[in-house]
Amino acid sequence: xxxxRSGPITVSVPAREEFVHVLRAVAASVASxxxxxxxxIEDLRLAxxxxxxxxxxxxxxxxxxxxxxxxxxxxxxxxxTVDALAGGERPPAGIEETLGWRLLTALVDSVTLDDGPSGPxxxxxxLASVPTS
Amino acid sequence: MSGSDERDVxxxxxxxxxxxxxxxxxxxxxFLPLAExxxxxxxxxxxPLDDLVQVASVGLLNAIDRFDLSRExxxxxFAAVTIVGELKRHFRDKGWAIRVPRRLQExxxxxxxALPELTQELGRSPTIDELAARAEVSPEEVLDALEAVQxxxxxxxxxxxxxxxxxxxxxxxxxxxxxxxxxxxASVAPAxxxxxxxxxxxxxxxxxRGLTQSEIAEEIGVSQMHVSRILSQALRTLREQVGGDDAIxxxxxxxxxxxx
Numbered sequence: 368x369x370x371x372r373s374g375p376i377t378v379s380v381p382a383r384e385e386f387v388h389v390l391r392a393v394a395a396s397v398a399s400x401x402x403x404x405x406x407x408i409e410d411l412r413l414a415x416x417x418x419x420x421x422x423x424x425x426x427x428x429x430x431x432x433x434x435x436x437x438x439x440x441x442x443x444x445x446x447x448t449v450d451a452l453a454g455g456e457r458p459p460a461g462i463e464e465t466l467g468w469r470l471l472t473a474l475v476d477s478v479t480l481d482d483g484p485s486g487p488x489x490x491x492x493x494l495a496s497v498p499t500s
Numbered sequence: 501m502s503g504s505d506e507r508d509v510x511x512x513x514x515x516x517x518x519x520x521x522x523x524x525x526x527x528x529x530x531f532l533p534l535a536e537x538x539x540x541x542x543x544x545x546x547x548p549l550d551d552l553v554q555v556a557s558v559g560l561l562n563a564i565d566r567f568d569l570s571r572e573x574x575x576x577x578f579a580a581v582t583i584v585g586e587l588k589r590h591f592r593d594k595g596w597a598i599r600v601p602r603r604l605q606e607x608x609x610x611x612x613x614a615l616p617e618l619t620q621e622l623g624r625s626p627t628i629d630e631l632a633a634r635a636e637v638s639p640e641e642v643l644d645a646l647e648a649v650q651x652x653x654x655x656x657x658x659x660x661x662x663x664x665x666x667x668x669x670x671x672x673x674x675x676x677x678x679x680x681x682x683x684x685x686a687s688v689a690p691a692x693x694x695x696x697x698x699x700x701x702x703x704x705x706x707x708x709r710g711l712t713q714s715e716i717a718e719e720i721g722v723s724q725m726h727v728s729r730i731l732s733q734a735l736r737t738l739r740e741q742v743g744g745d746d747a748i749x750x751x752x753x754x755x756x757x758x759x760x
Contacts, residue, residue: 388643406588413541464506466537469580473538 375437382432382449387419390434394445397436401443401495411443411493414474418447418489421467441495442476448488506530510575514567527564528557534576535560535583542587552587559586607645610635612714615724625723691741699734702727 378393380386394415398408419432430450437444462468462480471478477492509530516523535556543549563582567575614634618626632639692700698720705716713731717724 388640392643406592417541466534469534469576470538470541470584472577473580473584 375435377433377435379431379433382423382430384420384423386432387416387423390419390432390447391416393434394436397438398443398493401438401440401493403443403493403495407493407495410474411445411491414471414478414491414493415445415447417467417470417474418445418478418491421462421465421471422447422449422487422489443493443495445491445493446488447491448483448486450486506576507574511569514569514575517564524564528560531560531563531576531579532557534579538580538583538587542591552590555586555590556583559583562586604645607635607637607641608714609712610637611642611645612712612724615714616728619725691738694741695734695737699730699737702730703734706731 376393376397378390380389391412395408395412398411403411415434419434423432433446433448433450435446435448437446468478471489471491475491476494477490479490481488481490510527513523513527513530517527536553539549539552539556542552559582560579563575563579566582567578571578611631614631615626618630618634622630626634628639628642632642635642692703695703701720702716705711705719706713711719713727714724717727720727722730
């Protein structure tokens with residue numbers, strides 16, 4: 368896989384905690400191609416875990432949790448989305464004030480919350496920690 | 501406490517900080533839950549949680565000392581970055597980055613030992629749960645080991661050998677300068693041409709790069725059992741070619757062999 372030339376890599380799992388490890392694994396695997404350092408990969412793995420946890424905690428009625436990864440030569444963008452059921456809850460009032468959100472800001476270079484039409488999503492950006500030649 | 505309340509309270513505490521020692525205690529009390537939360541999230545790395553909370557608390561104190569109200573950033577964000585930095589430094593100082601792969605290697609070895617046994621007993625490839633039970637590790641650890649192999653073995657240190665069709669002896673010489681090893685293999689080199697490219701590659705990975713059978717399996721994308729068969733076949737062919745057992749090692753990596 369040549370990271371810089373590939374499109375987004377998208378994985379969907381049932382919106383339940385026991386499936387989060389799948390997304391962690393995929394994120395770590397893709398992150399290793401950026402290249403992120405060992406520590407950077409662990410950061411991203413933990414950040415994906417936390418982002419999933421944040422969204423799952425808030426979205427009782429969701430059915431699908433989706434991770435979309437967009438690798439480029441100098442960064443990895445990861446978007447975690449839960450679908451909100453039709454007319455279901457709107458997200459995460461105050462999610463940005465939670466302890467978990469603080470962790471996210473400490474682990475990745477940028478973290479933003481989007482409330483898109485298909486459900487809330489957390490957008491993470493991790494910059495490559497190994498200089499690209 | 502809502503976000504804006506927190507900001508107001510924090511700001512007034514920082515304003516009082518220079519002349520009021522109790523402001524510092526109050527800040528610690530307010531943000532200790534953050535330190536504890538962050539410590540817990542780093543917990544799965546096998547350190548006692550109390551130690552981690554201690555490290556995180558030190559990070560919090562540092563954050564309080566270093567925070568500058570004139571910055572645009574919220575204290576809680578600044579504190580989280582400082583605390584996570586302290587936790588990571590703690591793991592670096594303790595050689596965590598080395599210990600984790602070592603633990604995963606251990607798990608990998610156990611799984612690797614359990615795999616052929618179970619495959620034989622069951623007459624099929626075992627499940628992760630079955631492997632975990634036999635290897636006496638958790639299913640999550642088996643998966644972590646598999647993940648780790650994937651995540652960390654993908655940047656080759658050197659270009660893969662044997663795919664450009666170069667002479668095998670060239671490849672051998674460029675990979676390892678040990679005269680002893682070269683001498684030993686020089687007698688075998690002519691026979692190497694009777695091997696398939698895949699057999700040469702497996703031999704190379706096994707004896708010159710010192711990989712285990714399961715690592716080779718990962719690298720070339722076949723099962724460990726298959727690697728074992730390729731190795732045996734390749735060594736048998738070499739023995740036949742050279743006409744004796746003396747020069748041909750057993751299926752052990754160099755270094756672990758006894759004197760010939």
